[in-house]
Amino acid sequence: MERKRAAVPHGAITNIPVFIKKADNFLLTDVDDNVFIDFGAGIGVINVGHANDKVVEAISEQAHKFTHTCFHMAMYESYVQVAEKLNKYTPGDSQKKTYLINSGAEAIENAVKIARRYTGKSAIVAFEHAFHGRTLLGLTLTGKVSPYREGFGPMAPEIYHLPSPHRPNIHTLSHRKPSEYTADFIAEQLKTVVPVSDIAAFIIEPVLGEGGVLPIDTSYLQALVTFAHDHNILLIADEI
Ligand SMILES: Cc1ncc(COP(=O)(O)O)c(C=O)c1O
Incomplete structure (x- = not known):
C-alpha cells in the first residue's frame, strides 16, 4: 500500500485494499494467499471467468501471429469478424x-460527435446520477457532482441534465406512476432545461450503474424513444 500511495495518484481509487497475484475462474488469490470470491468481475467484464482456457488460448494464438498494427494503419480480419458478430447480436x-x-469514455465521446454531426444540432441531454466516463465530456455528461466533477471545471458546453428516471423517489418524478410517462411528460420536463429544437441526442444508461444498479422504468424509455423520434433527436444507450 505504501508503494501504491507513493507511485499512483489518489484518483486511481480502489474498493478493497488487497493486491491480487492470481485468479482462477471466480476465485481471486491475493499476495498473502487469501482467497476471495470475485463478485466484481472487473465491473462485469470477466463474465467468462479468469484464465478461461479458451480465452487464454485465443490470446496466446494471436500474440504469436502479430501484436498490434493499429487498424487505421493496416487492417486485419478479426476486427471485421467482431464487428459482424456484434452487429448480428x-x-x-x-x-x-x-x-x-x-x-x-471514448465510445461516449464518439457517440456524441456522431449525433452532433448527423443532426446538425449541439445540445446533449443526460440524466442525473448517471456515469459516462472521466474525460472532460464524459465528466460533463456524468450526472454526479461529488465526487466526479467537483473541482475540475469548467465543464464542456451544451450538456444538460434531467432528473433520473431510475430513482423517481428522490426527485420530481415522485408523484408519477410509470403509466404516466409519455412524450408529453418529457416535453414538460425539458421546458425549463433546453429548447427541444437544439437537442442532438439523449444519452441514458438503460441500467443505471454507478448511480445504484437500477434498471430503467421501460415506460420512461419508451416515452423518450417516441419523443426523440418525433423531434429528430438520437438516443444514445450507454451500456458500458
Ligand atoms: C455507464 C458507463 N459509461 C462509461 C464508462 C466509462 O468507461 P471507461 O472507464 O472505460 O472510460 C463507464 C465505466 O465504468 C460506465 O460504467
Missing part, C-alpha cells in the same frame, strides 16, 4: 455498424 431491424475503440 445487437437487437433491432436497422442496419448496424461497429467501431472498436479503447474505452467507454
Whole structure:
C-alpha cells in the first residue's frame, strides 16, 4: 500500500485494499494467499471467468501471429469478424455498424460527435446520477457532482441534465406512476432545461450503474424513444 500511495495518484481509487497475484475462474488469490470470491468481475467484464482456457488460448494464438498494427494503419480480419458478430447480436431491424475503440469514455465521446454531426444540432441531454466516463465530456455528461466533477471545471458546453428516471423517489418524478410517462411528460420536463429544437441526442444508461444498479422504468424509455423520434433527436444507450 505504501508503494501504491507513493507511485499512483489518489484518483486511481480502489474498493478493497488487497493486491491480487492470481485468479482462477471466480476465485481471486491475493499476495498473502487469501482467497476471495470475485463478485466484481472487473465491473462485469470477466463474465467468462479468469484464465478461461479458451480465452487464454485465443490470446496466446494471436500474440504469436502479430501484436498490434493499429487498424487505421493496416487492417486485419478479426476486427471485421467482431464487428459482424456484434452487429448480428445487437437487437433491432436497422442496419448496424461497429467501431472498436479503447474505452467507454471514448465510445461516449464518439457517440456524441456522431449525433452532433448527423443532426446538425449541439445540445446533449443526460440524466442525473448517471456515469459516462472521466474525460472532460464524459465528466460533463456524468450526472454526479461529488465526487466526479467537483473541482475540475469548467465543464464542456451544451450538456444538460434531467432528473433520473431510475430513482423517481428522490426527485420530481415522485408523484408519477410509470403509466404516466409519455412524450408529453418529457416535453414538460425539458421546458425549463433546453429548447427541444437544439437537442442532438439523449444519452441514458438503460441500467443505471454507478448511480445504484437500477434498471430503467421501460415506460420512461419508451416515452423518450417516441419523443426523440418525433423531434429528430438520437438516443444514445450507454451500456458500458
Ligand atoms: C455507464 C458507463 N459509461 C462509461 C464508462 C466509462 O468507461 P471507461 O472507464 O472505460 O472510460 C463507464 C465505466 O465504468 C460506465 O460504467
